Amino acid sequence: MTRKIDIFDTTLRDGEQSPGCSMNSQEKSVVARELVRMGVDVIEAGFPVSSPSDFRAVSEIGSIVGDGAIVAAFSRAIEADIDCAAEALKTAARPRIVTGIGVSPTHMSDKLHMSEDEVVECASRAVAHAKALVDDVEFYAEDAGRADPQFLLRVVQAAVDAGATVIDIPDTTGYCLPDEYGALIKLVADNVRGIEDVKIAVHAHNDLGLATALALAGVRNGATQIECTINGLGERAGNTALEEVVMAIRMHGDELDAYTDIVTPELTRASRLVSRITGMSVQANKAIVGANAFAHSSGIHQDGVLKSRSTYEIIDPAEVGAAGSDIILSARSGHAALRHRLQELGYSFADEDFEGVYERFLEIADQKKEVYDEDLESIVQEMQREVAAVYTLNALQIQCGDPLVPTAVATITDEDGNRTVVSATGTGPVDAAYTAIDKVVGIESDLQEFAVKAITRGIDAIGEVTVRITASDGRVYNGRGSDNDIIVSSAKAYINAINRMIQASRARS
Numbered sequence: 001m002t003r004k005i006d007i008f009d010t011t012l013r014d015g016e017q018s019p020g021c022s023m024n025s026q027e028k029s030v031v032a033r034e035l036v037r038m039g040v041d042v043i044e045a046g047f048p049v050s051s052p053s054d055f056r057a058v059s060e061i062g063s064i065v066g067d068g069a070i071v072a073a074f075s076r077a078i079e080a081d082i083d084c085a086a087e088a089l090k091t092a093a094r095p096r097i098v099t100g101i102g103v104s105p106t107h108m109s110d111k112l113h114m115s116e117d118e119v120v121e122c123a124s125r126a127v128a129h130a131k132a133l134v135d136d137v138e139f140y141a142e143d144a145g146r147a148d149p150q151f152l153l154r155v156v157q158a159a160v161d162a163g164a165t166v167i168d169i170p171d172t173t174g175y176c177l178p179d180e181y182g183a184l185i186k187l188v189a190d191n192v193r194g195i196e197d198v199k200i201a202v203h204a205h206n207d208l209g210l211a212t213a214l215a216l217a218g219v220r221n222g223a224t225q226i227e228c229t230i231n232g233l234g235e236r237a238g239n240t241a242l243e244e245v246v247m248a249i250r251m252h253g254d255e256l257d258a259y260t261d262i263v264t265p266e267l268t269r270a271s272r273l274v275s276r277i278t279g280m281s282v283q284a285n286k287a288i289v290g291a292n293a294f295a296h297s298s299g300i301h302q303d304g305v306l307k308s309r310s311t312y313e314i315i316d317p318a319e320v321g322a323a324g325s326d327i328i329l330s331a332r333s334g335h336a337a338l339r340h341r342l343q344e345l346g347y348s349f350a351d352e353d354f355e356g357v358y359e360r361f362l363e364i365a366d367q368k369k370e371v372y373d374e375d376l377e378s379i380v381q382e383m384q385r386e387v388a389a390v391y392t393l394n395a396l397q398i399q400c401g402d403p404l405v406p407t408a409v410a411t412i413t414d415e416d417g418n419r420t421v422v423s424a425t426g427t428g429p430v431d432a433a434y435t436a437i438d439k440v441v442g443i444e445s446d447l448q449e450f451a452v453k454a455i456t457r458g459i460d461a462i463g464e465v466t467v468r469i470t471a472s473d474g475r476v477y478n479g480r481g482s483d484n485d486i487i488v489s490s491a492k493a494y495i496n497a498i499n500r501m502i503q504a505s506r507a508r509s
């Protein structure tokens with residue numbers, strides 16, 4: 001294994017583009033810290049020209065990451081985009097500008113209305129412009145998977161000649177078959193002058209469920225950078241999943257002549273973190289990080305695994321951080337024990353913030369005796385959610401049963417500190433609570449999805465509710481809330497989604 005494969009994480013750019021997954025800059029910073037802990041080589045932090053909040057996020061991540069990773073900013077092959085990316089990257093110790101243009105017939109004629117010559121000229125100018133601003137410039141040939149291979153070579157040659165340090169050959173639409181895509185990477189590796197000094201990157205989408213296979217085919221044929229996202233988040237069916245390619249390379253390093261520097265025991269935590277922050281659940285049978293990824297239910301399999309794990313398990317759960325921990329805190333655990341455990345989980349707090357975490361911890365410990373790591377993560381993330389809240393639920397009182405009329409009394413504070421007490425009736429307790437919240441917020445939205453799940457073990461587990469709402473403009477927002485009481489979780493989740501909706505519309509204006 002001699003080839004180091006760079007892991008380029010685009011959860012904060014391509015991943016964030018998927019419906020309902022937008023994150024505010026504070027949430028992006030939390031994800032960026034986890035990406036650094038995990039050892040990714042490049043963090044694509046956003047698309048600065050797209051909105052003031054994206055610009056801010058890129059620049060904040062630049063200062064948080066330091067020299068822990070390269071921080072990349074996305075742009076189109078437009079000078080204003082590139083200038084804006086460079087400006088946002090001023091805080092980064094190792095900045096990279098990512099720029100590029102569509103190279104497939106449909107992108108050139110239907111989207112760009114440009115001839116082949118114009119596209120080559122534009123690519124070359126964009127790379128040269130970026131190169132004048134930073135040393136590290138990545139050029140992407142958008143929709144390369146459906147491009148004429150000979151024309152692709154021409155564009156890539158122009159980008160390399162103009163000084164690109166990385167060439168990304170994306171299958172933007174997830175259209176290719178793996179061997180076809182591998183051949184395209186090989187064509188570039190074998191036919192572009194000067195390519196030996198340039199990194200070739202693969203970027204695939206999962207429209208045919210092939211995103212991981214495409215990335216690996218690329219690696220086999222000369223690519224040394226994989227662009228991917230946590231949980232495979234991303235446009236449409238998503239991007240290549242980071243955890244999948246990393247573990248595939250780990251299992252087959254010799255055949256692929258490849259390794260990565262990813263700290264694999266972080267994979268499960270990173271997955272949970274991104275899932276909680278975006279409100280996008282991970283399917284139970286998802287490879288590597290799904291809840292069932294290491295569960296055995298058939299009798300034959302259980303028997304085999306009990307005799308020897310390797311009979312039906314290719315990965316030791318501990319290798320990806322899924323083994324769970326035996327450390328259980330209780331109400332008797334003091335400040336030091338809690339702080340220590342949180343640090344081990346990767347969270348550190350200033351003293352004034354820690355007090356709030358400790359108080360919430362005591363409440364949970366009083367209610368459920370044993371507090372697991374998952375509970376702690378839920379407490380921390382709940383608190384991180386609250387900081388950016390427009391509306392906060394202070395209290396919720398519910399009356400329901402048979403034959404009562406379900407009634408909710410909610411106390412809600414807005415960001416200016418105005419406290420409102422409202423009551424409402426509904427068809428059930430959740431409906432009553434949501435109607436009460438609607439009365440305060442006064443914004444139209446449609447509830448699309450509502451799901452309850454127990455985070456930890458036992459009947460006293462914390463219940464987590466995920467909701468999906470659609471705003472009047474058709475945009476989708478996810479929200480999450482957790483509490484011992486699932487009606488309270490439901491109300492928190494709904495308010496969380498509404499807060500996201502309001503923040504996103506402010507960020508756009």
Ligand code: MN
Pocket residue numbers: 014172203205235239
């Ligand atoms: Mn993409």
